[in-house]
Amino acid sequence: MRFILGPLGIYIGFMIMWKSEWLLSNFGRMDWAEDYLSTEGGSRLGYKLIGLIIMIVSFLYLTGGLGSIIVSLLGPLFGRPDSQ
Numbered sequence: 001m002r003f004i005l006g007p008l009g010i011y012i013g014f015m016i017m018w019k020s021e022w023l024l025s026n027f028g029r030m031d032w033a034e035d036y037l038s039t040e041g042g043s044r045l046g047y048k049l050i051g052l053i054i055m056i057v058s059f060l061y062l063t064g065g066l067g068s069i070i071v072s073l074l075g076p077l078f079g080r081p082d083s084q
Contacts, residue, residue, distance in 0.1 A: 006062025009054055016051030020044045 016023065024043050033046025060066040 002062060002064070006058050009058025009061065013051040013053075013055030013058060016054065017048045018051075020047040020051070023047050 021044065024047065029043040030046045033043045037043075037045045037049075057066065060069065
């Protein structure tokens with residue numbers, strides 16, 4: 001399943017980055033992106049950052065690194081002792 005969802009997520013992230021102008025014209029501007037990213041491009045940059053995050057998470061899922069990152073970040077929160 002990982003070998004299907006990983007490349008699919010990478011493709012979706014790439015398309016979001018590539019077609020950010022189309023997304024902007026069809027879905028409109030993002031208020032948070034206009035507030036915090038307005039000097040660098042606003043909503044266009046926001047769409048590209050979302051696409052980049054989707055690509056990175058999909059690549060980590062594809063290679064198997066996502067699980068270890070989640071466990072190392074959230075493990076102490078739920079009382080999981082560090083394995084030695």
